[in-house]
Amino acid sequence: MVKQLAKNGEDPISKMEFRQRVRKLLPKVDTIKIDALFVEWDKDGGGSLDVDELKDALRQCCESAAKYAELSANARSKITRLQERMAQAREAAAAMAAVENANVEIERISAMVNTSTEFRLGTLLLQKASSLKMSDIVRKWDANGDGKIDPDEFRLNVKKLGLVAPNFEIDRLFRDLDVDNGGDLDEDEVKQGFRDLMESASRDAARQKELRQTLSALCGGASQVPGLRMAFVQQEDTFYTQMTVRETLLFAARLRLPSSVSLIEKERRVDDIIAKLSLVKAAGTIIGDVKRRGISGGERKRLAIGCELLSDPQLLFLDEPTSGLDSFQAQQVVQSLKALADEGCTVVMSIHQPRGSIYNLFDDLLLLSEGRVMYDGTAAGAAAYFGSLGHLCPAGINAGEFVVDLVSVPYGSKDEEGEAHRRILELAAAAKQQAANGGLRFGRRASARDAVASTGEAASGNARWRRSGQVVAEAPVSALISALGGVALYPLVGLNPQPGKFRNFLMTLVLEGFASGALGLLLGAAAPTTDVALAMFPPILVLMIIFNGFNLAEENTPKVLRWLPKASFIRWCSEGLAVNEFTGLTFSCEGSRGPCAQTGEQALERVSFQKSTVRHAAMMQSRIIGACYGLTLLMLQRNRPKFLSVTPA
Structure with missing residues (x-):
């Protein structure tokens, strides 16, 4: 191949020969880009390409082509799913705006094929922003103490952050960040490069959220969307205790996803869920049981959620996902669910004892007591609603604990029990009256309640x-x-x-x-x-x-x-x-x-x-x-x- 490219029959290829040969293959490519490619391939800077340099360069080209083909297949899969959502939105809301917004999302995903690694690293940096200071990155990542980050140090530490990508993609990202082409990253290059990655990822995430919310608003309720994908997370988790977190998710993916989805795509979806649910550190840990220690209760619950997310549900039901967890683990689980809701998935969960920080994460609240509806509206407006009925929330008590105590029945004293029953009947009557007057949103939620009941019955009937x-x-x-x-x-x-x-x-x-x-x-x-x-x-x-x-x-x-x-x-x-x-x-x-x-x-x-x-x-x-x-x-x-x-x- 070298002799074919060299006119004079000698092994080294000059810049002029390289430019002429490449232009014959790609006549529309600019000369500046061809020269830049020649400089990148000329590792020793000798002004010509020898056999080893050409072999390394061609091997990198093959690897990049394979990776881009895989990314293109993933993009086509995403495009197919979005096209399905377009059809659902067209049937449910008959709104052309949903189709136009979905087309915008499809084009954006197609444009992100070559920058997916940058997007994922930027997202990880945003997630770690509170604990990872830019000024400390060079100091912490610099293993040899020369004040700079070399490619090996960069590759090792971004993987520790949770980035799942081939080495050649990480090396390409390193070269993009290396502005002065010095072969390492100084503090200024790290700060500027990482800041640009986070800003780009933040803009893309905000745009995705906006598009998903628009589609969700236009698509209407669950009963109006045919083919709605639903998932149900039971209170009790059942896993093979000797399998690791990653093995469990991959096992579930191979069982649940159709055979038309390639193994590479299934593994990619598993890696995305591991990163999304903050299970990176536990990915290689066995689940364990009472005899052999494994993952924590919160990680176990997040794993159960992850198994259901493999099918990319649009509506997710959870039966007491915080049951049996301490306050911190419960907070972690609900924060993961909140992140899913922000991405456009509708999350419906039952909970009995929400702490204040968990209650503040809820968007809407359906409060029940003995089968009667006490309140149906925004979670933030519950305390004010009950205050208007003469039940003021005491100072220093969070709204979640207050509303639960208000509709609960103490069975210690007959007088207290009778008083609680009278209060519940009054609150139920007030809720019905408000619903009749349009004050509470019973009518708009009817289809969601039907979905809850039908999902529960289907789970038991199955x-x-x-x-x-x-x-x-x-x-x-x-x-x-x-x-x-x-x-x-x-x-x-x-x-x-x-x-x-x-x-x-x-x-x-x-x-x-x-x-x-x-x-x-x-x-x-x-x-x-x-x-x-x-x-x-x-x-x-x-x-x-x-x-x-x-x-x-x-x-x-x-x-x-x-x-x-x-x-x-x-x-x-x-x-x-x-x-x-x-x-x-x-x-x-x-x-x-x-x-x-x-x-x-x-x-x-x-x-x-x-x-x-x-x-x-x-x-x-x-x-x-x-x-x-x-x-x-x-x-x-x-x-x-x-x-x-x-x-x-």
Whole structure:
């Protein structure tokens, strides 16, 4: 390639030769830019390009082209999502302004393809502005003490800030900040460069927020937007405790996002969520449990939120996200949610004890007491509203604690309890009257309440389908465990070595494992608590053992309990194993005293198994399994949580 570029056939390429060759490839490129590129590639400053310099330069070009292609794909993905929002806005509000603003956002994102690293670093600097002083950056980042920051020091420290980017992108950013091309950054270059990055990121973030708010206002309520993306964060978090934060998010991304989204895009979305929820330091830490220490409670809750943000929801519901957290961790969680709301995501959360700083983050407040609406309006106006009704907020008490105490019922004294109930009824009547007069915003919020109720009911109703999925997923493992036990036991006991007998033996054990698991699911669904289910299991097993066919014949069972042997999977397992083993055997009666069974069939007749077959026993076990699964689904449907519907009078 070097010889092709050099006219004289020698290895080094002069500036004139470089300019002529590049102009043939790119005729519209300005000569000044070609010369600047030549100077950048000429590392030793010798005025010509040798083989090593050209190879390094071409390799960097390939890496940059690959990165720009990836950024272009990401931009196209963002453009597609914004185009979907444009269509939703057109249906909901029929406003061309939403389409125009979305087009502006699409063009801005397309223009940011080549500057995404600068935008992310500027955003990180804005987030760390309170703890990271510009005057101290050179001193803290300068590891070798020469008063300047070299490329290695720059690359290491921006990654510590949380910037996720390839090294060549960080190096390109370093060269952009290095105004005097000295190969390092002095204090003036750091201050000016970082200040420019933060100002640019702040302008872009403000513009994004403005566009999202405009789109949100034009799109209308949840019930008017078809295909609205919603997510629900439960109060109890369930994670694999041995996985790290990053592994958990990537695992959730690969499960939830469609296959059309590339793995690179999924990893990028995971990195964005880690940075957005301030989980950078905990990204490599395992989740942990009571036996092994892992992430904190606040980080765990933010991780649960992050798993739901992978699907880019427009409406996010949270059930008591601050429950079980100390005041600081609760503050961190709600601040993360506030940041999401500022970016255009509608956040609806239930909370019982908001501290003052948390309450001040709320935009709107729906206050309930015993199923009645006490207030529905701006959070900042709640104290003034109740003050107009004669309930003034005492000095030194934050509005959140005041309104919660005002609508709560103390159950210590009957007089206090009666007074609280009268106050609640008065406040409920006043709220209804204000709603009728247009003072409170019940009508505008009706669709949001319907969304809350429908989301809660959907979450509880989906429990039976999650349980069905669990049964299907665990079936191979359960079968393998039962089969492995049978494989180990069969030769030790010395049972019939015929292959058919061994196959029937394993099949019977596997069915018994499925039947016992199905019974456990049924008891868990039917019992009100786990303790009750655990207490019910032993006596049921004892009854099944008693009526297993060996201890008590079916014809001798009381009429009231005649159904029990038929419902005992232990009976059918024992019967199937006995018939499988004894059928076809012969015994010697020599030296025996009294009646002697000479064949296996005679032995089976003594325990009333003469009419049974292995197939019949397997069919009965299968019926028990099916009945238990069916009853479990019915119990889950019957015992699902009930939700109060809140509607204006």
